[in-house]
Every structure is written in structure tokens, then in C-alpha cells.
Amino acid sequence: MDTSRLLRTTGTVMAAAGLLLVGCTSGGAAGPKAAASSAPASVDPAALRPYYEQKLSWRDCGVPGFQCSTMKAPLDYAEPGSGQDVEIAVARRPATGPGKRLGSLVVNPGGPGGSGIGYLQAYAGIGYPAPVRARYDMVSFDPRGVDRSSPVECLTGPAMDKYTQVDQTPDDAAERALLVAAFKEFAAGCQARSQRVLPHVSTVEAARDMDLLRAVLGDEKLTYVGASYGTFLGATYADLFPDRVGRLVLDGAMDPSRPAVDLNRDQTAGFETAFTAFTKDCAKQEGCPLGTGGPEAVAARLKEFFRKLDAQPVPTGDAARPLGEALATTGVIAALYDESAWPQLREALTAAMDGDGASLLSLADSYYERSPDGKYANLMSANAAVNCLDQPPAFTGPDAVRSALPSFEKASPVFGTGLAWASLNCTYWPVKATGTAKPLAAKGAAPILVVGTTRDPATPYKWAQALADQLDSGTLLTYDGDGHTAYGRGSDCIDTSINRYLLEGKVPPKDKKC
Incomplete structure (x- = not known):
């Protein structure tokens, strides 16, 4: 039961799908000043500085080619430094070359509740187009409340x-x-x-965590591919931190105004x-x-x-x-x-x-995500927890x-x-919603690529049209086809357009259709 607003790539439902990206870096990563734009007005930006200046200690993941680490984030962004932190699990696969490294490519498979690390290791880190993996460190994280990151648990x-x-x-x-x-x-x-953790797993908080991740990875700008619900996370980030937007691909888009x-x-x-x-x-x-x-x-x-x-x-x-x-x-x-x-x-x-x-x-x-031994991943628990915080019932x-x-x-x-x-x-739900439906404009952000599939079952095409219109710098790329999301699912036209944007920064022509 309870299948409403469970938004994720086909890969996290069946076997593997596709999405991703990251951006160029031209120097040191921006620190607490970037955080201040999304922090409550009463918070001293200096209180967030230790989080932005932390160093990640990378270790072997147990999966060949991948490294893992843990990042600290405030449990409550209104009270950073209170000693109440959450640990955010992070993984990466370094750029394979050849070619100059362009930075970190952060990916999210949707949900909410989908494991970014699982998606990275099972698909994105090995299945994304080779030219993209050559130039970018492939990176993902389990958002707060998900799997390895202070997971929400509900039922046995x-x-x-x-x-x-x-x-x-x-x-x-x-x-x-x-x-x-x-x-x-x-x-x-x-x-x-x-x-x-239940009152602190909203998409806004996950977006703030993503800005911490950008900084500790050493990237001046965030480059990102978000699928399905991941488009809402990406658009929320862009609205909070428009000056930190690098190249964002939002595939299988949600309409945040609904x-x-x-x-x-x-x-x-x-x-x-x-x-x-x-x-x-x-x-x-x-x-x-x-x-x-x-x-x-x-x-x-x-x-x-x-x-x-x-x-x-x-x-x-x-x-x-x-x-x-x-x-x-x-x-x-x-x-x-x-x-x-x-x-x-x-x-x-x-x-x-x-x-x-x-x-x-x-x-x-x-x-x-039920395994044969009767154990469930925390997908459904995290899904409800995030959705019920992001909007009133x-x-x-x-x-x-x-x-x-x-x-x-x-x-x-x-x-x-x-x-x-x-x-x-x-x-x-035992916790009152902290968010509400509203359009996201991300004024001042670099060009953002929104991708919609005409017969998408989980994120209807009109949502992609709406999000592209809301974003001041949004450009819509359309796939006339079936299935959920479009990147990495067999359309050379779609893949070529997105790869060019990620590698060269060139946005497809307005309202391009494949």
C-alpha cells in the first residue's frame, strides 16, 4: 500500500536506470557565507563554519573502485553547534580520466528515501556515460533519514x-x-x-546538507543530476543557493507549486x-x-x-x-x-x-525494497517522513x-x-509539516536543465513544463516516450544533449524534443 508520491528512477525500482552530473571548480570552496543564505536569520554564520570546514576522511567501501566517508551536519539548522548532529554517509568514485577533472558530480535517485550510495555503487558510478565518469568524481550521499544516514525506522x-x-x-x-x-x-x-530525527528530515534540510557536501568536496559550485524526487531536492537547493549552482540536470521533474x-x-x-x-x-x-x-x-x-x-x-x-x-x-x-x-x-x-x-x-x-529474508530497507519509512514534513497532509x-x-x-x-x-x-503524522507548496525560481542561478518524459507514470510531463517555467534559468528538454525519467534509458538524443551540457556547459535549444 502507500504508493503515493514515491518518486524514484526506474533503476531503484527494478534493476538500474540512469542520471547524474557535477560541476566545474575554479578554486577553493565557498564556506559559511554560502550557508548563511539558507540558515535562520537568528543564526550566526560563524556557528556553521566548523561544518563547512570539516575534512572528509575517505576509506575503502568494500566495493571495488569506490570510497566512503561520513560528514557531520546540524540536526537542527536553527541550532548548529549544539552537539546534536547527524552523520551523513557519502561515497564517491574518483574520475577515471582521460581528460581534465571537472569536479564532483553529485547524483540523487529520488524517493524520497532512495539510497544515493546504493544507486551510485549499483549504477551511476559504473553505468553513466564513460566521458562523464572520466571527467567527474561520481559522488552521492544518503540524505538524512535514509539508509546509512540516521535512518528513520517505523515498523519491524x-x-x-x-x-x-x-x-x-x-x-x-x-x-x-x-x-x-x-x-x-x-x-x-x-x-x-x-x-x-523525525522533525529534521525535510527536503530543505537535505538541500542544506548538500551545500555542506559541495563545500567539503572542494567545489565552488554544485553540479548535480537529480532524478524524480531528486529534481525537487535540486530545485530546492537552487532556490536556497542560486549563486552556488553549477550545472544542474533535473530529470523526471516535480512541480513544487502543487x-x-x-x-x-x-x-x-x-x-x-x-x-x-x-x-x-x-x-x-x-x-x-x-x-x-x-x-x-x-x-x-x-x-x-x-x-x-x-x-x-x-x-x-x-x-x-x-x-x-x-x-x-x-x-x-x-x-x-x-x-x-x-x-x-x-x-x-x-x-x-x-x-x-x-x-x-x-x-x-x-x-x-523487501529482501527475501523479510527485512525491508527504510525506503517507505523515509518516504513518509520527508513527504509529511515537506507539505501539509x-x-x-x-x-x-x-x-x-x-x-x-x-x-x-x-x-x-x-x-x-x-x-x-x-x-x-506525529510531526507538523514545516514546508508548503510554492514555486521555486532560483533567481540568479546559472542555466538549469529540466527533463520531462511525455508518458512518465510517476512525474507527469506537465510537472516538468511547470518547473522549467518557474525557474528563472530553466530550460526544458522533452523526451517523447514511455517510462520514468529519460537520461540513460536508450535515447541517443537525450543522452547527447545532457552529456554536452554536463561536459561543455552548453544548454540544448529552447524546448528541444527527442
Whole structure:
């Protein structure tokens, strides 16, 4: 359950994807003066100086070619130097050459809650275009609250297993009460296990940490590739520190001006768009489990299958985790992030409709980052913690969800009901939101490249258009295609345009389409 506003590259969902960048350096890194622009007005910039002047001690990561370190940041930027710090895990792969080193290339895979270090080691540090890796140190970090960096923890593995199976399309008052109870239990678990860090994992704080990282890496400017939610992190950084912007690529962009309920409804429509593209492709294949006909007929068949699973889950080989509607929906959504997963989705749906839910459960597990031993990465915990701080809740309670159901169901006849109810997750959060929806302009920043995919399921194309318009120096690069994000996913046109920007600083022509 709880799939709303989980924004990450297809690589962190399935196997590997792509994104990245970094910028040139022309001298010593800017220090506490840079921090002062984002610090509360009452804070003496000198209090942040020790953080900006710290030296990283690099060590072997245990993964060939990569080095790891730890950076200190204030737990609360309003009280730096209070002794309440967080440790931010950092990793890099030094530039391989040939050619002059251009600086550090910081990457973020999205989420919020995705491990930057895991992404770097599994994909970006070895899979980005060779000319980019030759000129840049490939760098990433786990944002505060994520994985190796003071992680938010909420539920045990067995409790998460139960949480992911809760009915997300309640049919009556009793089922609505069970769903609300599940959200409350999740929130209470986060408070009990992560009380210290929970109020301090916002995107603004992560962006401030990223400026510390820029400085301790020795870069005058930040060069960065952010995917999915990572575009919001990058845009937030640019708005806080416009004079520190080097070359920023924001791929699969979010629209920071949209309130939570609109983001969730937009994303619901995005998954419907991706599902329609999948059904059109499926109809061309032999033995498509959803049959043929128009999108409405195919959607009705899937919705009917979900209804049957709601009434009677099918076996998966794990007696404690049969495939019900909630897990099946998550499995389908996971495969919609990347068109290369469509064959796997066809096979999984065929098997599930024949009474074997193991393959569709496996897709859901990939989405939740559940390992075979029953342990979960902290992705879902960190995701909720960041989202619930960044904006007020989408809904005030179940009655508000019920009022919004028609608009969500219009956005997606298949996924609308479940994603509307999933948007209730922040309503019972124990920490009040510190952020709000607002446009980000980053006035005075160097040119920023915003990338949008026309049939992106998780970050609808209109979000990229909006962000490019909001940013004073934003330039939109469009990929006419399927899947989530565009860089490193097979388009020579996209990759050439982004590589040229990263290596030469040349922005593509206005409104270039690939």
C-alpha cells in the first residue's frame, strides 16, 4: 500500500536506470557565507563554519573502485553547534580520466528515501556515460533519514508485511477504520523508533546538507543530476543557493507549486497514462492476459481482477503473504515505471490470473525494497517522513478522501480509489509539516536543465513544463516516450544533449524534443 508520491528512477525500482552530473571548480570552496543564505536569520554564520570546514576522511567501501566517508551536519539548522548532529554517509568514485577533472558530480535517485550510495555503487558510478565518469568524481550521499544516514525506522519486517497488505480500497466503515488504524500504527511506530530525527528530515534540510557536501568536496559550485524526487531536492537547493549552482540536470521533474492533494491526483493520472500505453502494447502480444479491446475494456478487466483478489487472495508460496488487491496493485505500479518491465508484468498477471501470485508479489517486493529474508530497507519509512514534513497532509480525514474520490477515479479508473486512500498517510503524522507548496525560481542561478518524459507514470510531463517555467534559468528538454525519467534509458538524443551540457556547459535549444 502507500504508493503515493514515491518518486524514484526506474533503476531503484527494478534493476538500474540512469542520471547524474557535477560541476566545474575554479578554486577553493565557498564556506559559511554560502550557508548563511539558507540558515535562520537568528543564526550566526560563524556557528556553521566548523561544518563547512570539516575534512572528509575517505576509506575503502568494500566495493571495488569506490570510497566512503561520513560528514557531520546540524540536526537542527536553527541550532548548529549544539552537539546534536547527524552523520551523513557519502561515497564517491574518483574520475577515471582521460581528460581534465571537472569536479564532483553529485547524483540523487529520488524517493524520497532512495539510497544515493546504493544507486551510485549499483549504477551511476559504473553505468553513466564513460566521458562523464572520466571527467567527474561520481559522488552521492544518503540524505538524512535514509539508509546509512540516521535512518528513520517505523515498523519491524513482520509488521511491514501486514501493513503492505491492508485493504487500500475500503468498501465500508469497518474497512475504512482498519485503514486509518494502519496509518496511525505506522506513524506511531515512526515516532517511537525515530523521535530524534523525525522533525529534521525535510527536503530543505537535505538541500542544506548538500551545500555542506559541495563545500567539503572542494567545489565552488554544485553540479548535480537529480532524478524524480531528486529534481525537487535540486530545485530546492537552487532556490536556497542560486549563486552556488553549477550545472544542474533535473530529470523526471516535480512541480513544487502543487499542493499534496494535486500532486497525488496528478500522479494517479500519470499511472493511468502509463497503464494505457502498457495495454496497447500488451494487445499486440500473443496471450495478453488482459485481452484486447479499447483501454476502457482492458482497464475494466484489471479492475475486476483486483476486485476478485480483494475478496479472495491467491497463493504466492508464502502463507503469510497471499496476493491480495493491495500487493497486486503495488506490483502492477512497480512495473509501470519502465517499459522494459512490461514483459515481466504480462507474465506476472498471467500467472496471478491462473492462481499463482508469486511473480506479482515479487514485483511488489521490489517496489518496497523487501529482501527475501523479510527485512525491508527504510525506503517507505523515509518516504513518509520527508513527504509529511515537506507539505501539509493531502486530506484532513476519511470524509475528505470520500469527497475527492470522484476526481481520483476520473484520473484513473483502475488506480484512483487506492491512490486516493493512500494519500491519507500524512493525516496522522506525529510531526507538523514545516514546508508548503510554492514555486521555486532560483533567481540568479546559472542555466538549469529540466527533463520531462511525455508518458512518465510517476512525474507527469506537465510537472516538468511547470518547473522549467518557474525557474528563472530553466530550460526544458522533452523526451517523447514511455517510462520514468529519460537520461540513460536508450535515447541517443537525450543522452547527447545532457552529456554536452554536463561536459561543455552548453544548454540544448529552447524546448528541444527527442
